[in-house]
Amino acid sequence: xxxxxxxxxxxxxxxxxxxxxxxxxxxxxxxxxxxxxxxxxxxxxxxxxxxxxxxxxxxxxxxxxxxxxxxxxxxxxxxxxxxxxxxxxxxxxxxxxxxxxxxxxxxxxxxxxxxxxxxxxxxxxxxxxxxxxxxxxxxxxxxxxxxxxxxxxxxxxxxxxxxxxxxxxxxxxxxxxxxxxxxxxxxxxxxxxxxxxxxxxxxxxxxxxxxxxxxxxxxxxxxxxxxxxxxxxxxxxxxxxxxxxxxxxxxxxxxxxxxxxxxxxxxxxxxxxxxxx
Amino acid sequence: xxxxxxxxxxxxxxxxxxxxxxxxxxxxxxxxxxxxxxxxxxxxxxxxxxxxxxxxxxxxxxxxxxxxxxxxxxxxxxxxxxxxxxxxxxxxxxxxxxxxxxxxxxxxxxxxxxxxxxxxxxxxxxxxxxxxxxxxxxxxxxxxxxxxxxxxxxxxxxxxxxxxxxxxxxxxxxxxxxxxxxxxxxxxxxxxxxxxxxxxxxxxxxxxxxxxxxxxxxxxxxxxxxxxxxxxxxxxxxxxxxxxxxxxxxxxxxxxxxxxxxxxxxxxxxxxxxxxxxxxxxxxxxxxxxxxxxxxxxxxxxxxxxxxxxxxxxxxxxxxxxxxxxxxxxxxxxxxxxxxxxx
Ligand SMILES: Cc1cc2nc3c(=O)[nH]c(=O)nc-3n(C[C@H](O)[C@H](O)[C@H](O)COP(=O)(O)OP(=O)(O)OC[C@H]3O[C@@H](n4cnc5c(N)ncnc54)[C@H](O)[C@@H]3O)c2cc1C
Ligand code: SF4
Ligand code: SF4
Ligand code: FES
Numbered sequence: 001x002x003x004x005x006x007x008x009x010x011x012x013x014x015x016x017x018x019x020x021x022x023x024x025x026x027x028x029x030x031x032x033x034x035x036x037x038x039x040x041x042x043x044x045x046x047x048x049x050x051x052x053x054x055x056x057x058x059x060x061x062x063x064x065x066x067x068x069x070x071x072x073x074x075x076x077x078x079x080x081x082x083x084x085x086x087x088x089x090x091x092x093x094x095x096x097x098x099x100x101x102x103x104x105x106x107x108x109x110x111x112x113x114x115x116x117x118x119x120x121x122x123x124x125x126x127x128x129x130x131x132x133x134x135x136x137x138x139x140x141x142x143x144x145x146x147x148x149x150x151x152x153x154x155x156x157x158x159x160x161x162x163x164x165x166x167x168x169x170x171x172x173x174x175x176x177x178x179x180x181x182x183x184x185x186x187x188x189x190x191x192x193x194x195x196x197x198x199x200x201x202x203x204x205x206x207x208x209x210x211x212x213x214x215x216x217x218x219x220x221x222x223x224x225x226x227x228x229x230x231x232x233x234x235x236x237x238x239x240x241x242x243x244x245x246x247x248x249x250x251x252x253x254x255x256x257x258x259x260x261x262x263x264x265x266x267x268x269x270x271x272x273x274x275x276x277x
Numbered sequence: 278x279x280x281x282x283x284x285x286x287x288x289x290x291x292x293x294x295x296x297x298x299x300x301x302x303x304x305x306x307x308x309x310x311x312x313x314x315x316x317x318x319x320x321x322x323x324x325x326x327x328x329x330x331x332x333x334x335x336x337x338x339x340x341x342x343x344x345x346x347x348x349x350x351x352x353x354x355x356x357x358x359x360x361x362x363x364x365x366x367x368x369x370x371x372x373x374x375x376x377x378x379x380x381x382x383x384x385x386x387x388x389x390x391x392x393x394x395x396x397x398x399x400x401x402x403x404x405x406x407x408x409x410x411x412x413x414x415x416x417x418x419x420x421x422x423x424x425x426x427x428x429x430x431x432x433x434x435x436x437x438x439x440x441x442x443x444x445x446x447x448x449x450x451x452x453x454x455x456x457x458x459x460x461x462x463x464x465x466x467x468x469x470x471x472x473x474x475x476x477x478x479x480x481x482x483x484x485x486x487x488x489x490x491x492x493x494x495x496x497x498x499x500x501x502x503x504x505x506x507x508x509x510x511x512x513x514x515x516x517x518x519x520x521x522x523x524x525x526x527x528x529x530x531x532x533x534x535x536x537x538x539x540x541x542x543x544x545x546x547x548x549x550x551x552x553x554x555x556x557x558x559x560x561x562x563x564x565x566x567x568x569x570x571x572x573x574x575x576x577x578x579x580x581x582x583x584x585x586x587x588x589x590x591x592x593x594x595x596x597x598x599x600x601x602x603x604x605x606x607x608x609x610x611x612x613x614x615x616x617x618x619x620x
Binding site for chain 2: 006007010050051053054056093239246248255
């Protein structure tokens with residue numbers, strides 16, 4: 001019989017890392033080794049995580065898709081499920097359905113092109129699967145630039161990874177914060193401010209954007225000023241999700257469903273969808 | 278398809294036998310104005326002469342308003358189990374546009390991924406349709422949904438002294454062979470069937486001019502005045518969705534028993550017309566106003582599934598028109614779009 005789309009597989013939290021006051025990284029592995037082995041996700045896909053007795057919520061897989069002994073989520077505590085997850089201890093069991101989503105980051109198409117990544121806040125999380133994958137196969141891509149905006153220095157995620165990227169000379173990384181503290185020496189202001197500095201050739205560049213809904217409009221405006229191509233700009237969208245499998249309809253935008261057709265869309269696909277961004 | 282004829286005199290006996298042998302669901306009078314699909318154990322309760330539509334639609338048999346998706350028990354380990362209620366049932370007396378409503382849900386719940394809670398019941402449901410004259414709010418003819426080509430096991434059309442029976446499945450044929458005294462339909466039967474269908478199609482009072490809506494909708498979508506007018510009186514009550522035979526939106530929640538050992542995931546119908554529908558983290562709402570919600574509902578009913586399945590998801594049954602206290606009328610609004618664009 002076909003697998004019941006509503007039944008999660010059991011998984012165990014094997015490591016928890018508090019990265020900021022509000023965000024934790026969870027290393028998770030399926031209890032059933034066969035399930036874990038066959039859990040092949042693509043950069044940009046998400047899972048539905050159940051905290052038993054509390055509820056279910058979607059989270060993008062944040063780890064390198066090339067590792068299949070476990071996977072990683074980075075979760076901000078905002079509501080019932082995410083807070084309950086934050087309260088769990090290492091060893092606790094959760095339910096996982098997925099990976100879901102046909103719309104993924106263009107990790108294949110972008111090969112032999114420049115890659116510009118624009119992340120705002122929690123938007124860095126879904127991008128981590130793509131970024132770690134790309135770093136592994138760095139020679140497949142041309143120039144790589146990462147622009148990341150956070151509210152303040154304490155909110156910056158993946159600090160270790162960022163300093164590692166900074167140490168490499170084949171990637172340029174710009175981190176900017178809205179509210180600097182005394183020690184901050186980097187860029188100040190919203191991440192859109194840095195886009196005019198990008199000197200990649202538009203027709204030779206894939207741009208990948210992920211951040212809060214308000215950010216997209218401004219980022220797109222800046223990219224269009226530089227004549228970046230709509231079919232080479234990719235955005236990861238978030239909508240309320242109740243099922244993750246195309247049945248509950250909560251995640252619809254126009255004719256599309258974020259859970260099935262997304263969560264990553266090209267700007268070209270979104271152009272004809274009203275209210276997408 | 279096989280075509281048979283059932284004599285009027287054998288009809289009651291046929292139904293009585295089905296009622297005796299199966300869980301039999303059919304239209305029952307609820308109060309002065311409404312009928313509902315209910316389990317029947319006495320043929321006298323069956324009342325197929327309903328003038329308005331049944332409330333709620335028959336979809337509740339396959340897709341109940343609340344339904345457990347999954348149970349679990351938390352001990353050392355976490356045990357999960359499902360228990361979708363699925364006995365053999367007969368659904369009798371559903372009309373053509375409602376059969377098309379079921380056809381839509383069949384397609385929807387099997388598109389890309391199978392919805393097991395729905396299909397565990399669908400596989401065990403025998404559908405016996407029955408043609409009836411359109412109610413005042415029924416505009417299914419305008420959408421090409423007034424006739425059911427498939428989706429039933431048997432479909433009966435009353436030709437006064439006999440029933441014209443379309444046999445849509447082997448299961449239907451088996452039931453007919455076992456429980457009814459039928460003969461093959463001949464030329465005269467087809468003639469009378471055609472007469473009936475012509476009269477039936479001429480009886481639709483409410484019409485919607487849906488031509489070009491697919492394109493016109495994109496122009497009208499940003500016309501604030503238009504939507505303010507159309508949605509002005511909407512109470513955002515969600516009744517239009519609750520009565521609709523093709524609405525499918527749901528929420529899922531987890532509940533625990535007081536002992537904190539046993540829990541369940543339950544799904545519950547939701548409505549895109551209520552304000553909470555588009556709410557996400559941090560209080561951001563993707564559809565904060567009623568104008569926006571109504572035009573989204575219309576898009577879903579009249580456009581989205583043209584793209585996805587090549588058909589409307591609205592079957593024109595008219596239930597939402599009957600149910601709406603604000604007198605919002607989808608058929609008239611389809612016409613209003615045409616008018617707004619044309620004049
Ligand atoms: C495809 C996708 C990928 C996601 N990836 C991540 C991720 O990697 N890390 C992460 O921390 N979060 C991610 N989110 C957001 C995360 O799903 C929500 O924060 C989560 O659903 C909130 O659930 P909750 O039960 O904790 O909150 P609830 O108790 O349900 O809600 C608390 C608040 O959050 C709001 N909310 C509910 N759903 C969402 C939503 N989808 N987006 C934003 N707010 C919501 C509610 O309206 C309420 O204001 C993702 C969302 C989607 C759709
Ligand atoms: S259209 Fe009518 S039935 Fe639907 S939400 Fe508005 S008032 Fe309620
Ligand atoms: S939208 Fe209204 S008319 Fe169309 S199928 Fe639903 S209830 Fe019937
Ligand atoms: S989350 Fe249910 S349809 Fe997309």
